[in-house]
Amino acid sequence: MNKKATRRQQILQAAIEIFGRSNFDDTSISEIARRAGVAEGTIYQYFKNKQDLFFSIPREKTKTFSAQLDLYLKGVTDAREKIRKFAWYYLHFFRTNPDYARSLMLEMRVSKAFARSGSYKGVKRFMSQALAILKEGQEQGVIRQDLDLYLSRHLLLGALEHVVTRWLLKGEKEDIMLCHEQLSDLILNGVAIHSGNGSARTTGKPIGKNRENGPGRS
Amino acid sequence: MNKKATRRQQILQAAIEIFGRSNFDDTSISEIARRAGVAEGTIYQYFKNKQDLFFSIPREKTKTFSAQLDLYLKGVTDAREKIRKFAWYYLHFFRTNPDYARSLMLEMRVSKAFARSGSYKGVKRFMSQALAILKEGQEQGVIRQDLDLYLSRHLLLGALEHVVTRWLLKGEKEDIMLCHEQLSDLILNGVAIHSGNGSARTTGKPIGKNRENGPGRS
DNA sequence: ATAATAATTGAATGACGTTCAAATTATATA
DNA sequence: TATATAATTTGAACGTCATTCAATTATTAT
Incomplete structure (x- = not known):
């Protein structure tokens, strides 16, 4: 029987969605249970606890x-x-x-x-x-x-x-x-200038001055 | 009066010690209160909540x-x-x-x-x-x-x-x-070999083969 | 000394993870 | 099909813990 596997997957899928919206602490088992369409107790049949469910993702x-x-x-x-x-x-x-x-x-x-x-x-x-x-x-x-x-x-x-x-x-x-x-x-x-050339790049393309790309400051 | 500052410091010190042994979740306000020698309610006079206390460290x-x-x-x-x-x-x-x-x-x-x-x-x-x-x-x-x-x-x-x-x-x-x-x-x-020498080190000391220093694998 | 103000207390509250006895559903047997 | 047995599901009950707040105690001002 893969009935168990299906139910497990169903709960896991709900967990992915609900945990995804928020974080571990702010996500409640009751939310996940509601989303999965099962009672809270059922989750504990398939996962040891909330953390085990989270780590299964x-x-x-x-x-x-x-x-x-x-x-x-x-x-x-x-x-x-x-x-x-x-x-x-x-x-x-x-x-x-x-x-x-x-x-x-x-x-x-x-x-x-x-x-x-x-x-x-x-x-x-x-x-x-x-x-x-x-x-x-x-x-x-x-x-x-x-x-x-x-x-x-x-x-x-x-x-x-x-x-x-x-x-x-x-x-x-x-x-x-x-x-x-x-x-x-x-x-x-690396960040240092090397003996030979000034930038040691291996691709030909030049790179512009600072601050034109990459995630911003801090 | 720096009476308030002292009491605040006293609570913060207890928090440092108790949070230090463990992590945020596994640390209880009652523990910190006991350690600081105050009632639990007192902590909330000096810190907005548990997280605020933690982040004050x-x-x-x-x-x-x-x-x-x-x-x-x-x-x-x-x-x-x-x-x-x-x-x-x-x-x-x-x-x-x-x-x-x-x-x-x-x-x-x-x-x-x-x-x-x-x-x-x-x-x-x-x-x-x-x-x-x-x-x-x-x-x-x-x-x-x-x-x-x-x-x-x-x-x-x-x-x-x-x-x-x-x-x-x-x-x-x-x-x-x-x-x-x-x-x-x-x-x-960087990790790549550069044009000139084979390792591009700027300090004179040679480094041995792998695995003789640094935090271990993984 | 007495009133007014501030600080402290700890029991009450509510939220939430987890458990478990009862109910329900599925499976095997005759 | 009827019945017994096992597996699954349920949700109310429990315990823990952060947070609140009315009552109490300490401090300051008059």
């Missing part, structure tokens, strides 16, 4: 994220271009899923309980995808060999998370995609 | 943070070295104040309500300090001129926040200071 989302990411990376060979595409897709995904972005970035990502939950597996898969790109880049000879790859990943994910987080906190007003190019460039080349 | 902490940071940066001239010192102090501060780090990084930093609160002013001051260093670097000619400084700051703060966040989520086990050098280097130079 990323289960499928992370799967599609990773699968789509793989698809977008297919065909790209240079690891530096993969990093650019990675950044592009990361920003693209959260812009396309702002409700989910809010839950994941502002609530789950900083929760020890989430890190211990089963849903976290999906996040780990994604993180290993990031690591794989960096490693591949070292093998290709385009990523510095002297780097701790885990720390490099901190730089990559930290910059992306920070941009998305600030975007969310400011009400999702600007177009977050505008900063994709320069952000990728920063991750690849 | 960074008020002084951010002040000392910024002041100390200024002190540490005094005497350093090269903006690149200032960025290194900035990263060092950032990590140092949160390692020294793990209770506060937990509250600020895992709860306040991702809260829209906090961004709207008065306490946020302190965070903004700190963020403008970061911006000033980058701007100074451009004027010195050591930071790329083609950069959006706000985006560069995202890279800097994002990387640092990410490292500290992962450290907290993993239970503050490793020594977070170990990654300071390479993280600064990554922010300055």
Whole structure:
């Protein structure tokens, strides 16, 4: 019988909608129950508690994220271009899923309980995808060999998370995609001027002066 | 009369201690009241509500943070070295104040309500300090001129926040200071290999192979 | 000393997550 | 089909906790 699975899905779907409008604390089980068309007690037959229900949301989302990411990376060979595409897709995904972005970035990502939950597996898969790109880049000879790859990943994910987080906190007003190019460039080349040329860009396109793109100040 | 200020401080001090042991949700007003030696109702004479009390914690902490940071940066001239010192102090501060780090990084930093609160002013001051260093670097000619400084700051703060966040989520086990050098280097130079040399490091010290320092995997 | 004002108290209130005994529905048996 | 048994659903009841407020106590002014 997949009767159970259907009912579970029905509750989860309601949870996605109701949690999406607001945050964990301001969302009540009774709202979700009403939306799902079941009694409050029924929810506890399918989920351990409110937090378990909340943390179940990323289960499928992370799967599609990773699968789509793989698809977008297919065909790209240079690891530096993969990093650019990675950044592009990361920003693209959260812009396309702002409700989910809010839950994941502002609530789950900083929760020890989430890190211990089963849903976290999906996040780990994604993180290993990031690591794989960096490693591949070292093998290709385009990523510095002297780097701790885990720390490099901190730089990559930290910059992306920070941009998305600030975007969310400011009400999702600007177009977050505008900063994709320069952000990728920063991750690849850093902020300092290097010995040879003055900007160390690897794409030909010049970038204008400050303040013409990217999420705004603060 | 500073009688009111004293009582307020007494409650705030208790709040720091009790919130520090745990998180916002798992901390009760009655605990804080007991610790402060007042009745629960008294707290509401000095703070609008539980969240207001919680958000009042960074008020002084951010002040000392910024002041100390200024002190540490005094005497350093090269903006690149200032960025290194900035990263060092950032990590140092949160390692020294793990209770506060937990509250600020895992709860306040991702809260829209906090961004709207008065306490946020302190965070903004700190963020403008970061911006000033980058701007100074451009004027010195050591930071790329083609950069959006706000985006560069995202890279800097994002990387640092990410490292500290992962450290907290993993239970503050490793020594977070170990990654300071390479993280600064990554922010300055990026992950890619540059035209001239193979690693583009500006400090003389060589770095060993992977996994000998920095917060661990994931 | 007495009135007026301010500060403190802690029981009462309401909201909400969670539980569980009873009711309902589905499945198996004859 | 009728009946027994198991699975599912229900929603009122419970406990916890932030917040309020009328009563009490302390402080200040006259």
